[in-house]
Amino acid sequence: MDAAKTVIPDLDALWMPFTANRQYKAAPRLLASASGMYYTTHDGRQILDGCAGLWCVAAGHCRTEIAEAVARQAATLDYAPPFQMGHPLSFEAATKVAAIMPQGLDRIFFTNSGSESVDTALKIALAYHRARGEGQRTRFIGRERGYHGVGFGGMAVGGIGPNRKAFSANLMPGTDHLPATLNIAEAAFSKGQPQWGAHLADELERILALHDPSNVAAVIVEPLAGSAGVLVPPVGYLEKLREITSKHGILLIFDEVITAFGRLGAATAAERFKVTPDLITMAKAINNAAVPMGAVAVRREVHDTVVNSAAPGAIELLHGYTYSGHPLAAAAAIATLDLYQRENLFGRAAELAPVFEAAVHGVRGAPHVKDIRNYGLVAGIELEPRPGQPGARAYEAFLKCLELGVLVRYTGDILAFSPPLIISEAQIGELFDTVKKALQDIK
Numbered sequence: 287m288d289a290a291k292t293v294i295p296d297l298d299a300l301w302m303p304f305t306a307n308r309q310y311k312a313a314p315r316l317l318a319s320a321s322g323m324y325y326t327t328h329d330g331r332q333i334l335d336g337c338a339g340l341w342c343v344a345a346g347h348c349r350t351e352i353a354e355a356v357a358r359q360a361a362t363l364d365y366a367p368p369f370q371m372g373h374p375l376s377f378e379a380a381t382k383v384a385a386i387m388p389q390g391l392d393r394i395f396f397t398n399s400g401s402e403s404v405d406t407a408l409k410i411a412l413a414y415h416r417a418r419g420e421g422q423r424t425r426f427i428g429r430e431r432g433y434h435g436v437g438f439g440g441m442a443v444g445g446i447g448p449n450r451k452a453f454s455a456n457l458m459p460g461t462d463h464l465p466a467t468l469n470i471a472e473a474a475f476s477k478g479q480p481q482w483g484a485h486l487a488d489e490l491e492r493i494l495a496l497h498d499p500s501n502v503a504a505v506i507v508e509p510l511a512g513s514a515g516v517l518v519p520p521v522g523y524l525e526k527l528r529e530i531t532s533k534h535g536i537l538l539i540f541d542e543v544i545t546a547f548g549r550l551g552a553a554t555a556a557e558r559f560k561v562t563p564d565l566i567t568m569a570k571a572i573n574n575a576a577v578p579m580g581a582v583a584v585r586r587e588v589h590d591t592v593v594n595s596a597a598p599g600a601i602e603l604l605h606g607y608t609y610s611g612h613p614l615a616a617a618a619a620i621a622t623l624d625l626y627q628r629e630n631l632f633g634r635a636a637e638l639a640p641v642f643e644a645a646v647h648g649v650r651g652a653p654h655v656k657d658i659r660n661y662g663l664v665a666g667i668e669l670e671p672r673p674g675q676p677g678a679r680a681y682e683a684f685l686k687c688l689e690l691g692v693l694v695r696y697t698g699d700i701l702a703f704s705p706p707l708i709i710s711e712a713q714i715g716e717l718f719d720t721v722k723k724a725l726q727d728i729k
């Protein structure tokens with residue numbers, strides 16, 4: 287394809303998601319094609335992908351094995367109804383996902399996105415407690431600054447104020463929130479897990495005392511929060527959450543929509559941090575984002591309790607999506623998981639993590655930098671906000687990076703980095719050298 291000849295289409299009809307539509311349409315930024323670590327823009331410029339699309343293209347762009355698997359499947363079985371019928375690839379994909387989940391989480395429910403995975407996990411938690419005769423356990427506890435997608439359940443357990451504001455009165459009732467774990471005054475420029483902050487998990491006991499633990503169905507957190515600006519769990523924090531939830535018979539859900547499939551140098555954050563929850567939500571890198579797909583991994587006992595409590599012949603969980611385990615998505619997942627294994631990409635992420643850490647912390651001292659945090663192949667650079675204009679400086683840095691040939695993500699005044707796991711050491715250098723230059727160039 288000759289990307290240099292891509293014409294900008296009429297932009298009016300599309301209402302773009304999480305986008306300043308008017309600002310964007312006044313100066314559109316279009317990506318026309320991609321390969322490996324690079325995007326090509328509509329006007330033919332090569333852009334190094336510093337964020338794996340949106341945390342999802344872990345194996346790099348347009349991988350032949352995945353593209354061919356999807357094309358083959360589209361010509362073989364385009365669609366099969368997932369309710370009371372099946373097709374081989376969804377079972378095969380589930381087996382492959384289960385094989386790399388923490389031990390015991392070997393029952394897989396397919397969805398089409400992270401948001402659907404979260405709402406599915408919340409519903410499974412309710413179904414589980416009801417099946418055990420504890421239907422009074424209806425409350426959920428999330429965390430401030432948590433992001434769990436855009437469904438009414440996910441927004442309610444989520445902790446990003448602006449995302450909730452317009453929907454506030456209609457959010458799922460019965461939620462409460464742990465405090466966020468980020469404290470720059472105590473843990474600025476932490477490399478890896480901050481030493482400060484494990485005690486914040488004790489807040490869970492306080493919240494449970496208020497609602498009574500017997501009313502609480504589940505606690506949901508991102509083991510490493512990405513969307514709110516890269517919040518790395520303090521040493522000992524996740525362990526405490528596990529201990530407290532187990533003590534009170536409360537399910538622990540890890541939302542691993544960004545961390546599953548190698549981002550932290552292991553298949554899951556649960557494996558990396560050695561803390562096993564009862565459910566894991568995932569999406570993004572499950573099939574390298576080739577076709578929309580998400581999943582929930584469920585501890586077998588939770589699954590069995592729900593399934594075995596239903597009457598023989600009855601549908602055990604009245605939940606699912608027309609496209610759960612879609613043949614194209616499943617084909618992409620199988621090809622992707624094989625590719626991750628063949629190229630040892632999770633191991634590669636672990637090996638590259640120290641290089642990545644050194645490079646991102648090399649940006650310390652550049653103008654506007656307030657904090658830097660990292661783990662695995664994730665990093666965040668928090669900038670001093672411009673007085674009275676929150677987010678404006680990071681937006682400008684994002685634009686400047688793009689102009690200099692690098693795609694980064696920004697949220698508030700935080701730049702976030704999560705490159706494909708195939709990134710080279712030289713490209714890591716290029717990424718952060720560009721960021722440094724961009725920060726020098728902006729006001």
Ligand SMILES: Cc1ncc(COP(=O)(O)O)c(C=O)c1O
Nearest residue numbers: 399400401433434435541543544
């Ligand atoms: C932790 C987490 N949960 C849920 C979601 C929502 O995923 P989706 O946008 O696929 O609905 C995201 C998306 O970034 C996420 O980071």
